[in-house]
Amino acid sequence: MIRILGADKEKQLLGLFDRGDASAMDRLYAEYADYLAGVCYRYVGNDDDMKDVLQEAFIKIFTRIGSFEYRGRGSLKAWMTRIVVNESLTFLRRNAAAAETPINGDTPDTADDTPATEGIDAATLMGMVARLPEGYRVVFNLFAIEGMSHKEIADELGITPSTSASQFFKAKRMLARMINEYRRKNG
Structure with a gap:
């Protein structure tokens, strides 16, 4: 098993894909699944829907990774993040959930809209x-x-x-x- 270390992990992962290494998908998934799930959850907000959207995103990532052009550290993560965001938005559009949400007129005019967040995990x-x-x-x-x-x-x-x-x-x-x-x- 090849261990992926350091700042070149994206390059190393892409090298596994280029060589047709059978473990490439598993390693990419293990490295980025939690992060990408968090991105997806920020948009979708429902565990079951998030899992479906994330699965679709990973299918796109795995089928398109051969056309990905590495542009330096962080570019693979950014590319995958964009795919997850796009899949999330597509899901929301399909479900007409991104339309303006009424707030029932209960927004106070004097609310502090920039509270401090330090101390909140x-x-x-x-x-x-x-x-x-x-x-x-x-x-x-x-x-x-x-x-x-x-x-x-x-x-x-x-x-x-x-x-x-x-x-x-x-x-x-x-x-x-x-x-x-x-x-x-x-x-």
């Missing part, structure tokens, strides 16, 4: 993001985590840039309330 924060309504969660992830602009998000989701900005604002407000509630309970 990543799993708790990701759980809060996962509890956002799907439309909010998708825009929040694309804007705050993937770094897309509201225009890019609008083009990707078939909404207007102002709808994207509104969804993001409402997501931040809802997250702020969750964080403040968490702090009150765990203070």
Whole structure:
């Protein structure tokens, strides 16, 4: 068994694929499955759906890896992340879940929409993001985590840039309330 070490792990993994090594898929999966599952969960938010979407993403990764062009450290991870994000968005589009989610008018005008998150572990924060309504969660992830602009998000989701900005604002407000509630309970 070849052990993959150090900064060149992506290159080493790609070399296994190039040589037709039977263990290449298993090793790539073992190295990146948890990370990619986390990316997928940020969008899909349901364990069963996330597993289905992730499976479709890995099928695409494995069938297209021969055409992947290595561009330096991190490029393989970024490429796979983009496939997972695209598969997640495709799933959400198919289920019409990325449309604007109404908030029932309960957003307070004075809510602190940028509460401090220090002292809250990543799993708790990701759980809060996962509890956002799907439309909010998708825009929040694309804007705050993937770094897309509201225009890019609008083009990707078939909404207007102002709808994207509104969804993001409402997501931040809802997250702020969750964080403040968490702090009150765990203070």
